[in-house]
Amino acid sequence: MQYVILIMMVIFAIAAIQTEVLRRTIIYAGVFSLLSSFAYLLYKAPDVAIAEAVIGCTLATVIYLVAMTKYKVFRVYYKHTSTNKENIHDILESITKYTDYMSLQLDTISTKKDLHEILEDSHYDVIIIQNDTSIDVYGETSNYHFDSMIDFLNLTCRYKIDFHFVTPKKLEDNYE
Amino acid sequence: MSDRIRRGFIMLLMVGLFFLMVKGPIEVLPEASQLKAYYMTHFMNDTGALNSVTGIYLNYRVFDTLFETLVLLVSVIGIIYFSRHEGDY
Amino acid sequence: MNEESILLRKTMGSLYTYIIIFGIYIIYNGHLTPGGGFQGGAILASVFIIHYLVTYSKTLRSATLTNLEKVIYVALVVFAIVLIFYLNPYASLSTKRVYLIIMNGLIGIKVSCGLTVVFYRFIFFESR
Known part of the structure; x- marks a missing residue:
């Protein structure tokens, strides 16, 4: 026994x-x-x-x-300024595959706001800005999903993506 | 791929350590057996407990219990300090 | 996860009192049967966790529990030092038995407060 x-x-x-x-x-x-x-x-x-x-x-x-x-909800801000409609859904499909792989819950927000306004809002994981020529992805360095997402997107996505690291905002000191 | 190899290596190491620990020679020190005999015969008159574990950890080894609860208190304080929460501190 | 499960609510709602009684029993009989303050306190803390899982209520004053834990720790240290290091040779057997019961009770309340505070901090922890 x-x-x-x-x-x-x-x-x-x-x-x-x-x-x-x-x-x-x-x-x-x-x-x-x-x-x-x-x-x-x-x-x-x-x-x-x-x-x-x-x-x-x-x-x-x-x-x-x-x-x-x-830690399950994965929030993505998506801003789209491109004129041709072909490659819109490609990166979103890749991110959907990533969240399925990591068993996260995807929360996509399409926005027309400026980048600085989104950066002011603290509740984001990844910001994607898509132009005619390039795709820019912003994420905080302290976010631990971001590194694995970069690896996953480099493996799966066909387009070239520019990744930018954003230093996290200074935490407000509200201790006594 | 190298991640899987590393994890497999750690797994083999842990399994080997486990079997070494289970199958290893265990020798009992004579002082330890004397102490055990003393505790087994005297704990009921010394501490008034029928459960020898309670008698040991609340009477013979009170310092251990006190600092163990202090460890829990310090960990609670650390968790409160490091988890930010809107509202109270 | 934010909607209530009726299965969980009915089952745990009926088991609620029995878990409390079982925890108090383990604390109170710590010197007679296996168990003690730490184990009983952990069972009492699981009652609070069930209370969260059933109702999702966030109305719990963790500051009160923390202060209670600190005060009980001081009481524990003073009680143990006075009774073990000064009065142990003179105390009778029944006094020692009462001492064991009170120490088990104090440790139980302290551990249950501590684990509840830890759990609720992890619940309310501002993620990211």
């Missing part, structure tokens, strides 16, 4: 590192934690088993899932 649980712990630990989807990793880690709680119970440590079952299996899993849903 102990060996069954220990071998299953090894299997779930390997599965937790080897999966690509982040949510499955959280669930596998929760199952690993539950199995380790059983293992503690079999080694006659019920105190540690209770603590592990409550902390590792319930609280940590729920906190990770809530943090996942907090």
Whole structure:
């Protein structure tokens, strides 16, 4: 019985590192934690088993899932000043593929505002400005989706895209 | 591709460490067994607890418990400081 | 995630009181059976998390809980130091048993306050 649980712990630990989807990793880690709680119970440590079952299996899993849903929305501002209508949807399709791949939720906003006005608004991930000749993509350096999105777009998109890094706004000091 | 190789290497390392840890020789120090014998025979008269774990971590090892709760308090303060929230501080 | 699930609400609403009673039982019987302040406090903190998952209410004063946690920590340290380091040779067995119960209760309240504050901070954390 102990060996069954220990071998299953090894299997779930390997599965937790080897999966690509982040949510499955959280669930596998929760199952690993539950199995380790059983293992503690079999080694006659019920105190540690209770603590592990409550902390590792319930609280940590729920906190990770809530943090996942907090970081799930991916907001894109899209400004289009081009005259020919052919290559409008290409970059948006690429970004849709990226968000499906990363299991994010895409939130596209078409805007006519100026770049500085968009930069004033703090709630954005990526700003795309499409002209006749070039596609400009702006993103903050602190945003951790932006680097992987650059790699993904370089691999998949057919057009040449100019990427610009924007230094993030200075955080307002509202501590006491 | 190199990322997968790196992850596979880490996986093999962890599995090897796990089996080394499970199959490794464990020797018990004689002082530890004396301490265990003392705790097992005396904890009921010393602490008044029937659960030996509670007797140890609230009576013999109070310093451990106090600083462990202090660690939790400090981590809560750190989380409050680093998570910005509109409204209160 | 913002709409309420009726399955979750009915199930957890009926389990609510039993989880509270179970947590208090684990804290109170910490010196007799496996368990103790930390485990019971974590179970009591999970009650608050269920309360969030059921109602999505954001009306919780975390500043009050933080102040309560600090005050309880000071009480814990004073109580433990006075009873263990000064009065331990003179105390009787029943006094020590009461001491264990009170220490378990204080640790339980403190841990539940701390974990609840951590969870609600992660909920309200201004993302990005």
